[in-house]
Amino acid sequence: MTQIETRSWRGVHSELLRRINEREWRPGSAVPNEADLASEFGCARTTVNRAMRELADAGLIDRRRKAGSRVALHPASRIVLDIPIIRLEVEQRNAQWSYGLLTQAMEEAPPQISSKLGLDRGTSLLHVESVHYADNHPFSHEDRWINPAALPGMELADFTNVSANEWLIQNAPYTAGDIAFSAINADQKLAGLLETVEGAALFVIDRITWDKSVPVTAVRLSYAHGYRMNTRI
Template identity: 70%
Template sequence: MTIADTNSWRGIQAELLRRINEREWLPGSLVPSEADLAIEFGCARATVNRAMREMADAGLLDRKRKAGTRVALHPTSRVVLDIPIIRLEVEQRGAEWRYSLIESSAEPASLALTSRLGLPRDSEMLHVRSLHYADNRPFLHEDRWINLDLLPHVRSVDFSAISANEWLIQNAPYTAGDISFSAMGADAGLADLLDAPEGAALFVIDRITWDKDRPVTAVRLSYAPGYRMNTKI
């Protein structure tokens, strides 16, 4: 984990989860205190607290006041899908990440989208399209809509310098999300962007995140052919 990753509670959470999955921390073992972890990662104690609280809510850690925090002996079977930072996903595959902004503009969203999000018809949203690379090969196309009523300051963000994916994870809290996985054939536009034959099978993730009952963002991630999602249970 790089120094930059510790600026985010999600980066710390990913490292703590790695230690559990790779048996560096065994079931039932006492884990370092929040204060000790904050010193190790060079971050605020509150950042560590958020990461550990989320893991406790997921049943991975057992936290008891005055008794410390232990790795859960019998983790719950609750399924938790976290939103990854695409840059880190690429780097964890041993590849060099690069990012290219295609467009970023405020425009009326389609009726189909506003209906799904429960927004008024023709609501103006920020439409951000970009391409992520792994070792200079197209990795995925990010097609995203951001709710400007909820995040009006996002208009001033320079998405040529930071991806919308990473900026939102760092700056826009969410309480719930809807996610679907599918396969689709690449149309001419996507085939060109992803350097794939037209009609090639693409792995697609559609995701909406919510802050209580208000939509934060809706995104479609279209991965280049050959992508495999790996997870653990």
């Protein structure tokens, strides 16, 4: 791994996952301690700790206090989804990404949003709405509510050129999340934004993230008709 890659816990996580999947670290074998891994990768111990926690949460390693960590003998069968940067997702499809900001304003959150986030009714959140494009064709509609209490000062962020999706991934910590996949029929507004016919079937992702007990954001991503999601196990 390069030094740049190990500045991120995601880079360390990818390397540790590779070692487990390729049986460099066999089931039941001891995992080097965090201090040794941090020295190997040239990164902070906290970076390694975050990567190790993700592996433990995925059921791939067993962590025991004072006994160290071991590769799980019987790994849990789970799919762990990273939150993608939409710009990169478009570019990985060999298309040119572009973006249009529709709304960025403090607004009273609708009851269904404040309820999902565990906030009092009437709480004001930052509402950001935008459309992502692939080769100038609509790719997805991002309808997002952000809790300023989780990121003091972030209401001053300018999402004109950088999407809220990308800004949050780069700047906002999160420890847990809920994600739901569904299909809806395009209403008049979505049909116009995504350049499809009213009633067309759309793939939708609803996601909420928290930093410990503090809600960070709730977003609905509605993808243009014909979108196909790809992931790995």
